Amino acid sequence: MLHSSEQIKNLSRRHFLAQCAGGIGSLALGSLMGCSSSPFGLNVTNSLSIRSPRFPAKAKNVIYMHMAGAPSQLELFDYKPELIKLDNQDCPPSLLEGKRFAFIRGVPKMLGAKANFSQHGQSGAWISDNLPHFSTIADEVSFVKSVTTDQFNHAPAQLYVHTGAPRLGRPSLGSWVTYGLGSENSDLPGFVVLTSGGKTPDAGKSVWGSGFLPSVYQGVQCRSEGDPVLYLNDPEGMSRDLKHSTIEAINSVNRQHYDQFQDPETLTRIAQYELAYKMQISVPEVMNINNEPESIHQLYGTTPGKESFANNCLLARKMVEKGVRFVQLFDWGWDSHGTDFDNALDLGFRNKCRQVDRPMTALILDLKQRGLLDQTLIVWGSEFGRTPMLENRDGAKMPFFGRDHHLEAFTIWMAGAGIKKGFSWGETDEIGYYPIQGKVSVHDINATILHQLGFDHEQFTYQFQGRPFRLTDVAGNVIKEIVA
Amino acid sequence: MEFIGRLHPLVVHLPIGILLLAFLFEVLSRFHGYKKLKLAADVSLVLGTVSAMLASVSGWLLSNEAGYEEHLLTQHKISGLVTTALALILAALFVGIRSFKKDVRKKIRLFAFFPLMIALFTTGHFGGSITHGEDFLFSTSSGQNEEATERKMVSSNPSPTIIYADLIKPLLESKCYGCHSSKKQKGKLRLDGEEWILKGGKNGAIIRNGAPSESELFKRIALPIEDKAHMPPREKTQLTSGEIDLVSQWISDGASFTMPIAQSKSAAFFKKHIAVSSLPQSQNLWPDEPVGEPDEEAIKLLRQEGVVVGSLAEGNNYLTASFLTYDTFPLKSWPHLVKLSDQIISVRIGRVYLTKTDWSNLAQLKNLRMLYADNTNVTDTDVDAIISLDKLNYLNLAGTKITNAGLSKLAKLKSMQQLFLFGTLCTSEGIDQLQKQLPNCVVDIGGYKLPILPTDTLIYRPKPLK
Numbered sequence A: 001m002l003h004s005s006e007q008i009k010n011l012s013r014r015h016f017l018a019q020c021a022g023g024i025g026s027l028a029l030g031s032l033m034g035c036s037s038s039p040f041g042l043n044v045t046n047s048l049s050i051r052s053p054r055f056p057a058k059a060k061n062v063i064y065m066h067m068a069g070a071p072s073q074l075e076l077f078d079y080k081p082e083l084i085k086l087d088n089q090d091c092p093p094s095l096l097e098g099k100r101f102a103f104i105r106g107v108p109k110m111l112g113a114k115a116n117f118s119q120h121g122q123s124g125a126w127i128s129d130n131l132p133h134f135s136t137i138a139d140e141v142s143f144v145k146s147v148t149t150d151q152f153n154h155a156p157a158q159l160y161v162h163t164g165a166p167r168l169g170r171p172s173l174g175s176w177v178t179y180g181l182g183s184e185n186s187d188l189p190g191f192v193v194l195t196s197g198g199k200t201p202d203a204g205k206s207v208w209g210s211g212f213l214p215s216v217y218q219g220v221q222c223r224s225e226g227d228p229v230l231y232l233n234d235p236e237g238m239s240r241d242l243k244h245s246t247i248e249a250i251n252s253v254n255r256q257h258y259d260q261f262q263d264p265e266t267l268t269r270i271a272q273y274e275l276a277y278k279m280q281i282s283v284p285e286v287m288n289i290n291n292e293p294e295s296i297h298q299l300y301g302t303t304p305g306k307e308s309f310a311n312n313c314l315l316a317r318k319m320v321e322k323g324v325r326f327v328q329l330f331d332w333g334w335d336s337h338g339t340d341f342d343n344a345l346d347l348g349f350r351n352k353c354r355q356v357d358r359p360m361t362a363l364i365l366d367l368k369q370r371g372l373l374d375q376t377l378i379v380w381g382s383e384f385g386r387t388p389m390l391e392n393r394d395g396a397k398m399p400f401f402g403r404d405h406h407l408e409a410f411t412i413w414m415a416g417a418g419i420k421k422g423f424s425w426g427e428t429d430e431i432g433y434y435p436i437q438g439k440v441s442v443h444d445i446n447a448t449i450l451h452q453l454g455f456d457h458e459q460f461t462y463q464f465q466g467r468p469f470r471l472t473d474v475a476g477n478v479i480k481e482i483v484a
Numbered sequence B: 001m002e003f004i005g006r007l008h009p010l011v012v013h014l015p016i017g018i019l020l021l022a023f024l025f026e027v028l029s030r031f032h033g034y035k036k037l038k039l040a041a042d043v044s045l046v047l048g049t050v051s052a053m054l055a056s057v058s059g060w061l062l063s064n065e066a067g068y069e070e071h072l073l074t075q076h077k078i079s080g081l082v083t084t085a086l087a088l089i090l091a092a093l094f095v096g097i098r099s100f101k102k103d104v105r106k107k108i109r110l111f112a113f114f115p116l117m118i119a120l121f122t123t124g125h126f127g128g129s130i131t132h133g134e135d136f137l138f139s140t141s142s143g144q145n146e147e148a149t150e151r152k153m154v155s156s157n158p159s160p161t162i163i164y165a166d167l168i169k170p171l172l173e174s175k176c177y178g179c180h181s182s183k184k185q186k187g188k189l190r191l192d193g194e195e196w197i198l199k200g201g202k203n204g205a206i207i208r209n210g211a212p213s214e215s216e217l218f219k220r221i222a223l224p225i226e227d228k229a230h231m232p233p234r235e236k237t238q239l240t241s242g243e244i245d246l247v248s249q250w251i252s253d254g255a256s257f258t259m260p261i262a263q264s265k266s267a268a269f270f271k272k273h274i275a276v277s278s279l280p281q282s283q284n285l286w287p288d289e290p291v292g293e294p295d296e297e298a299i300k301l302l303r304q305e306g307v308v309v310g311s312l313a314e315g316n317n318y319l320t321a322s323f324l325t326y327d328t329f330p331l332k333s334w335p336h337l338v339k340l341s342d343q344i345i346s347v348r349i350g351r352v353y354l355t356k357t358d359w360s361n362l363a364q365l366k367n368l369r370m371l372y373a374d375n376t377n378v379t380d381t382d383v384d385a386i387i388s389l390d391k392l393n394y395l396n397l398a399g400t401k402i403t404n405a406g407l408s409k410l411a412k413l414k415s416m417q418q419l420f421l422f423g424t425l426c427t428s429e430g431i432d433q434l435q436k437q438l439p440n441c442v443v444d445i446g447g448y449k450l451p452i453l454p455t456d457t458l459i460y461r462p463k464p465l466k
Helices: A004-010 A013-033 A081-085 A134-140 A154-163 A173-181 A204-208 A240-261 A264-286 A294-300 A309-321 A348-369 A442-452 B002-006 B013-028 B037-063 B070-099 B102-132 B142-154 B163-175 B194-199 B216-222 B241-252 B267-277 B296-305 B331-339 B356-364 B404-412 B428-437
Strands: A061-067 A117-120 A125-128 A141-148 A191-196 A326-331 A376-381 A385-390 A403-406 A410-415 A423-425 A435-437 A461-464 A467-470 B308-311 B319-322 B344-348 B370-372 B394-396 B418-420 B442-444
Touching (some): A061 A154, A061 A173, A061 A309, A061 A348, A117 A134, A125 A134, A134 A348, A141 A435, A141 A442, A173 A191, A173 A442, A191 A309, A240 A264, A264 A309, A294 A309, A309 A326, A385 A410, B013 B037, B013 B070, B013 B102, B070 B102, B163 B241, B216 B241, B296 B308, B404 B428, B428 B442
Parallel strands (some): A061 A376, A141 A423, A191 A326, B344 B370, B394 B418, B418 B442
Antiparallel strands (some): A117 A125, A141 A410, A385 A403, A461 A467
């Protein structure tokens, strides 16, 4: 048993600050946190128990679909007839002066859309024939066609979108949201990540990391093929009772350790053990799509047991139904440079479009018929857009039609949870190069997402290294125009 | 000087209060034991007269500022001056009649007060009419009226035909009439009629046909909200970007007051505007009126039970309760839930099994707005408990065994806004029947399908190398 003076010595400045943030915060939230039923009877304040937003909010859950690699807005949503007229002409120097592109060198040619556009829904949204299913629900979503970023490589740009900073170390959007709101279901992680397309995003798992927030808020990656969560299964011969008593023993040791050193990460560890134990039952259950009726499989185009975007969309719906706060979907293979068949705008890109068109449409319709669309915020986006110019890598012509990374303007869309239906905000110039109206930043999008969840992004902070940090750093304005 | 004028709304209450008090003292001083109050009446009268003069001066300065309705202002000015004059006369009179006989003096004093009181109330009434509108006193509640107009706005003419009458006028009515109509004319501007709009405000015309950027009406609404000249004022309900575009287009096309949409050269623009604004947007389902603090002990006990109890927002007493981790409803939680029945507005029992008792207990959560009872064992008889939840505006019965029989009972829930019936046994006849009685409720029967398109299975493959 340590004396209190020694205990105080053990408290580093960092612990003190962390305790201040957590301690005072939890005092304020004390009435709302309480202790949820723990199979271990340990009186640890569950960091994932439900917490209130700053103001009443429409969105309770988020499903964020990120098309890693950056799909071309010019082949999907941003219709530019003028660009088609300029097809194959030299790019004017005014668009190139003082610019640096990821790959384009010298004078590239302009490239008209490799898709046909038409208007859809009562709102008359322009959508290309690459998304025939999605076109039918144009009246459910709000497009933002004037998003800009300042990072032209995938990894920093993805970090920028998801953590508000292009460098490592900041918590991701999903972590902020679970930190702020906790979870409605103590048996499942509050923040789940599902990837499809073979690769994790270029930025690695940091795009769903918890940064300086307690690590209990990091995204938990679940797989639709093989074990849903790696290393969660018991080894052969280990009974659930034995597991229970093992975790009980570990946690009581951890508890003593916490009493001694007051390190909040110890609490995280205790909570993680408990959650992992519960997840052994709950995750395989929620990750199983075999019991879904045939009509649902047809709607989404799912094949059980496969790793696909379609499966992940259906899983996202099941998770939200079960109260998972934030579901992050990553799809891979959208980097349409035109270097090979798979990323050619008129070939492989169209295959990719087909892989997501039906499932993302189905997800919105399925949430709608289950009465969950009005409380689930759907975000579809990427890390940047693609140039109106044909890529000429290092000045040489490419074998296929492709476009380089473009920072000045790209399109995202949102739906559900109090986002306007059948609306479009922001406009680009006649070739889709710069926004000419309603320009928004990556921070503006995050501010809007937090707003729909009931947070003022300027007030929602975490004390770290002697100053309050927030997701939107020192920027960001809520895009009020797309809020109903 | 402007500042002194702005003090008028404050100063004006002094003569009203003090002169009224002088009159009351005068009356009271006639009763046995209150004789001393005569002196108080004198003092109050003098003080009231001085304050009336102050109010007159400040009022005069304020009246130089623009934006008040002319005829009311004149009436207020005249009656205000009369009141001040009467107060002065009265004070002089009281000094003058000191030598009169006591009972004569008493009569004169009392009757001399009446004209002053009448003038005082008249002035007050006109002043009130200027600030609150002429119909303020006798309309039931001005707040509710405004809300009613706004509500009406949403469902105004279902098939608009005239650009001005059906698109522009309702917009001006809901966002501008508050300060620019018969009630008030801030900046000497009225917008409640063709003649007034064409007349313009104190700086002249507000519309230049064909040129929105030179029309004050458009410029003011298009200015950034931080700008002092921006309209409507910051704290008032703002125009949406779509509405601003609407005004711009109307002016561009010549600001006609009679042009039908169909004949307009921008018919496509207006039709799109109508189409977009008629898409149903989602509504807030939570109540705005405050509620008392919840029983903390009950919340604690529910949480120990494993029920997830959240609050609507920080500092908001409304609660939500979720049972997402349960297979069967925890019977023990009922007493605590009932204690919180004022606060609980949302209950999530999706995929939970409830007994007959549980279903009937549900009726006690009388303040419930949202009930997520999808995939539960709810039956048509259990609906009897649900229909006593008369504030319910969201009901999710997707994946249940509800039939038309249960559905027809729901017609009693007049505040219902969203009803989900995907995967139930209800038929379209049953839903049509219900919709007739609940025309404002969105009923979603789901079962959405995406067609199989020939392109769905099309996969581009690289040509094999020769």
